[in-house]
Amino acid sequence: MDNDKYKLLIVDDEEDILEFLGYSLKREGFQVFTASNGKDGISKAKKEIPHLIIMDVMMPEMDGISAVEEIRNNKSLDETLIVFLTARSEDYSQIAGFEAGADDYIAKPIKPKVLISRVKALLRRSLKKDSGKIVVVGNLVIDQEKFEVLLDGKKIILPKKEFKLLKLLAASPNKVFTREEIFVKVWGDDVIVGDRTIDVHVRKIREKIGDNLIKTVKGIGYKLEN
Amino acid sequence: MDNDKYKLLIVDDEEDILEFLGYSLKREGFQVFTASNGKDGISKAKKEIPHLIIMDVMMPEMDGISAVEEIRNNKSLDETLIVFLTARSEDYSQIAGFEAGADDYIAKPIKPKVLISRVKALLRRSLKKDSGKIVVVGNLVIDQEKFEVLLDGKKIILPKKEFKLLKLLAASPNKVFTREEIFVKVWGDDVIVGDRTIDVHVRKIREKIGDNLIKTVKGIGYKLEN
DNA sequence: ATTTTAGATTAAGAAATTGTTAAATCACCA
DNA sequence: TGGTGATTTAACAATTTCTTAATCTAAAAT
Numbered sequence: 001m002d003n004d005k006y007k008l009l010i011v012d013d014e015e016d017i018l019e020f021l022g023y024s025l026k027r028e029g030f031q032v033f034t035a036s037n038g039k040d041g042i043s044k045a046k047k048e049i050p051h052l053i054i055m056d057v058m059m060p061e062m063d064g065i066s067a068v069e070e071i072r073n074n075k076s077l078d079e080t081l082i083v084f085l086t087a088r089s090e091d092y093s094q095i096a097g098f099e100a101g102a103d104d105y106i107a108k109p110i111k112p113k114v115l116i117s118r119v120k121a122l123l124r125r126s127l128k129k130d131s132g133k134i135v136v137v138g139n140l141v142i143d144q145e146k147f148e149v150l151l152d153g154k155k156i157i158l159p160k161k162e163f164k165l166l167k168l169l170a171a172s173p174n175k176v177f178t179r180e181e182i183f184v185k186v187w188g189d190d191v192i193v194g195d196r197t198i199d200v201h202v203r204k205i206r207e208k209i210g211d212n213l214i215k216t217v218k219g220i221g222y223k224l225e226n
Numbered sequence: 227m228d229n230d231k232y233k234l235l236i237v238d239d240e241e242d243i244l245e246f247l248g249y250s251l252k253r254e255g256f257q258v259f260t261a262s263n264g265k266d267g268i269s270k271a272k273k274e275i276p277h278l279i280i281m282d283v284m285m286p287e288m289d290g291i292s293a294v295e296e297i298r299n300n301k302s303l304d305e306t307l308i309v310f311l312t313a314r315s316e317d318y319s320q321i322a323g324f325e326a327g328a329d330d331y332i333a334k335p336i337k338p339k340v341l342i343s344r345v346k347a348l349l350r351r352s353l354k355k356d357s358g359k360i361v362v363v364g365n366l367v368i369d370q371e372k373f374e375v376l377l378d379g380k381k382i383i384l385p386k387k388e389f390k391l392l393k394l395l396a397a398s399p400n401k402v403f404t405r406e407e408i409f410v411k412v413w414g415d416d417v418i419v420g421d422r423t424i425d426v427h428v429r430k431i432r433e434k435i436g437d438n439l440i441k442t443v444k445g446i447g448y449k450l451e452n
Numbered sequence: 453a454t455t456t457t458a459g460a461t462t463a464a465g466a467a468a469t470t471g472t473t474a475a476a477t478c479a480c481c482a
Numbered sequence: 483t484g485g486t487g488a489t490t491t492a493a494c495a496a497t498t499t500c501t502t503a504a505t506c507t508a509a510a511a512t
Binding site for chain 4: 332385386387388419420422423426443445
């Protein structure tokens, strides 16, 4: 798996643990950042916008829960996953942690294997959408990085506009995009083009990927069905 | 928090646990439904369209995983969160439940406080985005984003005006909407159309969703009964 | 019981929206 | 600069949705 595109931030005041966990996770290919107290954790989080934060509950100065509360107040860290490290069997901190906005907890002492599979599971569940590749149905794959579309594993070339349009629809399958929305997101706010332009592009895409995937919702717009 | 707007379904074969969990969650204000086996769980899920289902993995007759697989096949339950209850110490990355479409697991024995905070965490995280769904009764779901209506989990296509009209009624079930109100909200303040136009639209909707849901209130208007 | 009124039903044509095609324009690159 | 493919326009066809009008039905009022 391409773990290298995930940023993890570990916040713990014990150097040993920090190093130990950092080492384990780096070996799996993750980009690892560390901080040894709550304040530093917050500032690193704001700077790096990690995908997942592993945070010790008990720390001197600022405890993990307060730190998480502050992190959750930051809009750009809205989607960031947070995992608490707690001493075994402390129910109390688990609860407070969830209230503060944590997504999971792991009890100490930590076994690296457990940590890793847990981290992977969380990432898989929550971030599966924006992984560059969008899979719409088994036979349609859109690779945003490579700028290509695969239909039944066969590469299909789409010109820029068609690609953008298809990508937009595919990013939220089944969602109906109004013509307005499509204009704004594909053509841009300022560009003014005729009414039939979208239709023509849709038609061209349909010619290439078949007529079944893009559905017309008359009076509203288009959607990519899944 | 307004926990009362969330429906939870607990499925477990042990009466004790069912009661115990149900009690704890009700105390928090959630609407709680229970089922003591997989089959019953599925039918209750289809009827109530809960926001979250707590399901024991090990049950006689139909195990939790099979039940979840079936639940995931129902379109109206697409967004429902599913939490598994598992025996202690099974490393959760190994559990087939995730494959089946579960969103989390909780190990037995269950501490109510942990359960509650976990449930809250899941609801908080997952349901803040897709507030576009209106559920009227178990068998009628209106999805504004997808512009589709599900009747018993089966998709129904409505043209724009019909959709708007049904959505309006569904947004406040049991409220009677006057013709005036309907004209203003569906057709707009300026458009002038004949008196029978609404009737015809109502008729078309009834053709598609059945005659029972939309009631005529003679002399006043229409309402969607629940 | 009869009349009155509001709503139900139906089908037809009007209106709105999208599909299709070909040709014109644009943008980029050898 | 000419050529190539991408993009847009324009005209018309096809389709779907909306509205109307005429007739029918059922409930309320007299």
